Amino acid sequence: MGADGYPVLIDAETFQSVQSRLQKKWGDHTRRDCPVSALRETLRCSCGGHLKRWFSSVHKTDTLYLRCAECGGEVVIPDADLLAEVEQQAAEYTPPTVSASYTPSEEVVRLSNAINRGLEKPERPEDVVALILQGISTRYACFETPEASPDTQRLIKEKAYAQAIKYITITAENGVTVTFK
Numbered sequence: 001m002g003a004d005g006y007p008v009l010i011d012a013e014t015f016q017s018v019q020s021r022l023q024k025k026w027g028d029h030t031r032r033d034c035p036v037s038a039l040r041e042t043l044r045c046s047c048g049g050h051l052k053r054w055f056s057s058v059h060k061t062d063t064l065y066l067r068c069a070e071c072g073g074e075v076v077i078p079d080a081d082l083l084a085e086v087e088q089q090a091a092e093y094t095p096p097t098v099s100a101s102y103t104p105s106e107e108v109v110r111l112s113n114a115i116n117r118g119l120e121k122p123e124r125p126e127d128v129v130a131l132i133l134q135g136i137s138t139r140y141a142c143f144e145t146p147e148a149s150p151d152t153q154r155l156i157k158e159k160a161y162a163q164a165i166k167y168i169t170i171t172a173e174n175g176v177t178v179t180f181k
């Protein structure tokens with residue numbers, strides 16, 4: 001009798017062996033199939049349209065057969081070639097330098113002039129202080145805060161390409177250009 005009082009139909013040893021065989025099979029399948037499948041949504045035609053997979057019985061399993069949803073252009077590229085390109089371009093990836101830019105707005109200029117005039121005639125110092133505080137917050141508003149972006153470098157290092165890549169353009173001649181986020 002097994003757990004919960006039901007008769008044992010399969011002994012633990014057999015169960016384990018079946019499990020590990022299944023795991024081996026599906027594990028291998030996943031390893032072989034996953035990297036390219038994960039990138040499926042990022043594939044773009046040189047016209048900018050989405051490249052969709054299509055299937056027929058003559059297709060090789062290790063090759064992507066793609067067709068553009070916009071222009072109907074076709075791309076046939078071996079999985080390994082695409083992955084090698086992605087790997088290489090990931091290795092060469094350099095993050096763009098983020099620099100905050102400052103441009104004083106008209107409001108900043110107007111407030112600065114008002115502050116200077118107020119300082120020349122300090123009859124009402126509380127007004128001048130209020131202007132200065134307003135001026136400070138207006139100046140801060142002029143700094144463009146860089147867009148919050150995922151840490152692409154970290155994702156590349158972790159080989160989480162599906163998250164790191166914005167899109168991959170593939171030309172009919174199999175020219176691959178990877179654009180990272």
Ligand SMILES: [Zn+2]
Nearest residue numbers: 045047068071
């Ligand atoms: Zn196209």
